[in-house]
Each structure stands twice: as structure tokens, then as C-alpha cells.
Amino acid sequence: MRFSVAALSAAAALAACQPAPETAARDAWLRLPAVPGRPAAAYFTLESVNAKTLVGVSTPVAERSELHESSNDGGMMAMRPLASVPVEPDMPVRFAPGGKHVMLFDLTxxxxxxxxxxxxxxxxxxxxxxxDAALVKAGEEPPFE
Structure with missing residues (x-):
């Protein structure tokens, strides 16, 4: 029995020494539409220790998705699709309402x-x-801000 406990302790210690992942995302959530049939939007913060380029996002709750960015052009909100999003080393990229986001179409x-x-x-x-991402209904407070 002592050998098993010692082996488990050693395995746990080695697991704790594993390096942090090269690329990570946190605070992920989806805003569901107020009107059925309309798209949802996904938000998260993405960071990497090495340069990466995000080219797409998918989820089992949507048939199709697109990377987008919203901007305020002279008082008018505009949204444009993005082919990709560069992630520079140690410079988090935030996907948030009013900025970069993922449009999710044809929800299941x-x-x-x-x-x-x-x-x-x-x-x-x-x-x-x-x-892992939380689903947030229209009108509910986002889980992260």
C-alpha cells in the first residue's frame, strides 16, 4: 500500500511541474439571441507564448461561424468579417462585445x-x-467582464 501512495504522490508532483500550455483561452461565453433564428456571438480572451494566427472557431451548438470585428466609424457601428486574427506572444487578444467576436449561425x-x-x-x-464556454441568454449578465 505504501508503494501505491508513494507512486501516486510522485505522479501528482510530476503533473504539477508540467509547463503551462503554449496557447490558452479563458473567460469564454456565448450570448444567445433574443429572437430565435438570429445568430449568437462568442467571446473569450486568447493568449499564447508564441505567435499564432486564429483562423476559425466552431461549436456543436452552431452550424457555421465567422470571425468578426465591430467598430465605431464616426458614430455609426459597423461590423466586418475577419479572415484571421493574429495573436502576438504574451499579448492577450480579447473577444468582447463591441470588438472582436465570433458570430454563430444556425443554432441547434x-x-x-x-x-x-x-x-x-x-x-x-x-x-x-x-x-469550455457558458451559454448566456439575451438580457442576462455575462459571466465575465
Missing amino acids: PQAMQDARTTLTLRFEDGSALDV
Whole structure:
């Protein structure tokens, strides 16, 4: 029994020494639409220790997604699609209301029933990152700000 406890302790200590992931996303959430059939939007903060380029995001609760950026042009809000989003080393990129975001189209019925989903972030180098995200109904406070 002592050997098992010692082996488990050693494994736990080694796991704690693992390096932090190269690329991480945090504070992920989706704003569900107030009107059924309209798109949702996904938000998160993305950071990497190495230069990366985000080229897409998918989720099981939407049939299609697009990277977008909102801006204020002379008092008029405008939104444009983005082909990719560069992430510079140690310079977090925030996807937030009024700025960069992911538009999610053709939501599945499970989007309105579930409290959480997964966002899969895809990068130009072929890597991917799965992120847990909260689903927030229209009018509810976002979980992160």
C-alpha cells in the first residue's frame, strides 16, 4: 500500500511541474439571441507564448461561424468579417462585445437547452484548442467582464 501512495504522490508532483500550455483561452461565453433564428456571438480572451494566427472557431451548438470585428466609424457601428486574427506572444487578444467576436449561425436546439458548450479554436499551423464556454441568454449578465 505504501508503494501505491508513494507512486501516486510522485505522479501528482510530476503533473504539477508540467509547463503551462503554449496557447490558452479563458473567460469564454456565448450570448444567445433574443429572437430565435438570429445568430449568437462568442467571446473569450486568447493568449499564447508564441505567435499564432486564429483562423476559425466552431461549436456543436452552431452550424457555421465567422470571425468578426465591430467598430465605431464616426458614430455609426459597423461590423466586418475577419479572415484571421493574429495573436502576438504574451499579448492577450480579447473577444468582447463591441470588438472582436465570433458570430454563430444556425443554432441547434441544444443551444437553448444547455448551460455550457465547447468552442474549438483552430489555428493556421493546424493546431486546435478546446475551450469550455457558458451559454448566456439575451438580457442576462455575462459571466465575465
